[in-house]
Amino acid sequence: MVSYEYILGGVLASLLGSVFFMIITSTFSAKKKVEDFKSDNGFVRMAQNGVFRPEMEEEEKSTDVVIVGAGVAGAALAYTLAKEGRRVHVIERDLSEPDRIVGELLQPGGYLKLIELGLEDCANESIDAQKVFGYALYKDGKDTKLSYPLEQYSSDVAGRSFHNGRFIQRMREKAAILSNVKLEQGSVTTLIEEKGIVKGVIYKNKDGEEMRTYAPLTIVCDGCFSNLRKSLSAPKVESPSCFVGLVLENCDLPHANHGHVILGDPSPILFYPISSTEIRCLVDVPGTKVPSVASGEMANYLKTVVAPQVPPQLYNAFMVAVEKGNIRSMQNKSMAANPVPTPGAILLGDSFNMRHPLTGGGMTVALSDIVLLRDLLRPLRDLNDAPALCNYLESFYTLRKPVSSTINTLAGALYKVFCASPDPARQEMREACFGYLSLGGICSYGPISLLSGLNPRPLHLFLHFFAVAIYGVGRLMLPFPSPQRMWLGFRLILSASGIIFPIIKGEGVRQMFFPATVPAYYRSPPVH
Template sequence: MADQCMLGWILATLFVLFAIYCLVIKKKERGTKKDLLGSRRESVNCTATTNEECISGNVSDADVIIVGAGVAGAALAHTLGKDGRRVRVIERDLTEPDRIVGELLQPGGYLKLIELGLEDCVEKIDAQKVFGYALFKDGKHTRLSYPLEKFHSDVAGRSFHNGRFIQSMREKAVSLPNVHLEQGTVTSLLEEKGTIRGVQYKTKDGQELTAFAPLTIVCDGCFSNLRRSLCNPKVDVPSCFVGMILENCQLPCANHGHVILGDPSPILMYPISSTEIRCLVDIPGQKVPSISSGEMAKYLKTVVAPQLPPEVYDAFLAAVDKGNIRTMPNRSMPAAPYPTPGALLMGDAFNMRHPLTGGGMTVALSDIVVLRNLLRPLRDLNDSPTLCKYLESFYTLRKPVASTINTLAGALYKVFCASPDEARKEMRQACFDYLSLGGVFSEGPVSLLSGLNPRPLSLVAHFFAVAIYGVGRLLLPFPSPKRIWIGARLISGASGIIFPIIRSEGVRQMFFPATVPAYYRSPPVM
């Protein structure tokens, strides 16, 4: 009995000592944590973020810095954050963007959105499903539907307000605890011995700060002021878009994008909400009629309005009278990167194409999928030269999708523009008639346009099939010397349209990527 009492006292004493020990240690840990937090506040510069968190301004507290939080930047931040990376995003303006482009996401882009886990970003923003295109010319029209039979019923194109979509993706990105978004203007990249170590930026309050990370990804859009040190920016501006919003009207073909082959160039229309239609009038060249003097309104009423379908005519005139007319240059720029240790370009800062086909977001999201898959095997990003060598494969692996969409956009724009040249007129008419044939003649080109079948060889085959079809129309039923000559010029003109675009994209990377050594580059051991 005494032994049992003694054992009980010993166990009770040990329990009390253990409890006291735990209380003392916990108190010490609290004090240590408090001291560490206090010392960190004293040793780092802090800037305000959108959720009022404190972020270091002078130490490397991130794995990746992303410059810009547009479509590419926000989607990339969420993607890398979901993979466990510490991501810091610096965006010039965190208010909702108000753009007249970047409002139509092709089905191929929507599939990439699903692959990245971002499909819910098109919900609750009044996005509209798009099932294809309606093509209008000289009072006739043909409907071109996306080949979606093999996909889930939810898979389709989406059209929406660009700003709502971006804000939705930003919110999704910052919902991850390891993604930090702050407002600031990046003024320069910080370089040390040929390697980008981070960025220098100004906060909203004008404070100059620096941020460091093993990898800096520049996604600051088409007007990027940082890309010159990372690529060879050969920017071309073939035309400008004049944008308006039409209200209280219905398009002739519901849930379809509309392309009117007008004179001098195409006119686009598509829904961006349940009550609004985006209208984009293309004007060739870099000079547009003055809005302030009334020249633009006169041009839209006298030149553009008579070419529109009657269903939207009154709404178009009302939008012109309302006066909310905006313009934007249409830029194209082939990807010509300088592989730079510690840095990478993405989105419109890296590669642009004419927005006629609405392929920009599809290319950006596809690029993010490629980059994510390349970075996933890597735990450490600090060996910048080795990482740079490995990421050269990114430029090759992205080519099939990017080059197909880029080439199609440039070629279609040139074909769809009006021209006094007889051969170009025939090519334009042949394209409309070819697509009107239906079956494989429309399904093939539309699958390329939608990003569902990004195959460069298929693109070239259909493009020259249109040209040959045009020659056949000229030579039947009875060829004449004049028609033979126009047919020869048609083939020559088609070659002159597509081959320069292919050359700028890179013939080897576009058609034979497996012959590029970087295609087989394996993840480095770090």
């Protein structure tokens, strides 16, 4: 007869075994579910929205800012934020030295920003950079020299011209030696977004593997061909013309250490030094298409249309450069800043705002934006409150306007004035501009201080622009004001208005002239 103690013991053992079996089964089942939600590189998908997220707490803690792109803006920003103590991860599509035909002239205002960022040694003799002290303007065989107003600055302050790639590589090297900068080659494909907040980026590394990186703040600086700007702005990109680039060797500019602008037909021609032995020539070709280089059409165009307008001192070197055949082109773009504030991300550089490169103001705007952004972020130790940070950084878009709108408006307006036109009113405006700048004094000092980035005041730009128009009308009234001349003067004023007012509208009248009336102007840092 079996004792009841054995029966009771058997029942208890069975119950304990069943409980143990259930625990083991549920543990393995849970582990399998997690594994099912993992991708090959350890990312976990959040069930509520199907987005893959990594086990990323450690990564979020190790990176403060992800920067997409390491051109002028991205490299300078990486160095600047790292010097502020931020941990920065920079992802650049190609870390080899860039070879561009623009981004080679830094105005004095931009050089002052470079000094403020501690990067002035990136544009010195180490890359054979050349000092630039102003411009020489040519029209119909006449020329006038416009010098930068540098009297109140130290002797080192001037414009700088150089090979763009050398400048960028020097800044990348300076950023990369900082222990809190990770500079990686890779192509960013997508922003990682969760519940309207950007958490990081998806990119393919040098080996083609898909990777993800996370940070509280992502700054997109991926240049004029940005594939991410549509996620963070409402861009309206215009392409008014193309630049055709040549390098002239072993020749001297008529005015040493000056940029040269020829008011040619159909549009301007630029010359400026990029090393001690090389001069860059940029020929502006209106429209989006240029003559074919391969068929010889471009060489013929340069010889027959452009060469006769080149100053005699540069003619032979220009023809030699054309014969060598190293002719390159790129499309010029302009795009007013039109951001869509997005928590966790911000745009910077050419991905955010572009202007015609005629005046060489792009790097000045970018470096000025970096100084401003650094100063805005400086009081913040923690960047993790994305909505509060986004609200605070809306002030950035207003505070940047004095510099950016002055340079953008001047670039767009000067390009239209300097281009040849069959319209008699536009022809008179072009003549008036050359004549006004040739007067000297405030008539040349004022505009060149605006162009140089040393006097970023939109109202001064507006007044000088219409002073040119009024000067043009005055010229028409001499020796006596005939009805035909009066009508042409009226049309000149209308033409000037038609040039500048659409640009001002794109920049934003209120932000440009009355920034203190914009509520975002007064945003204070979020308090944690």
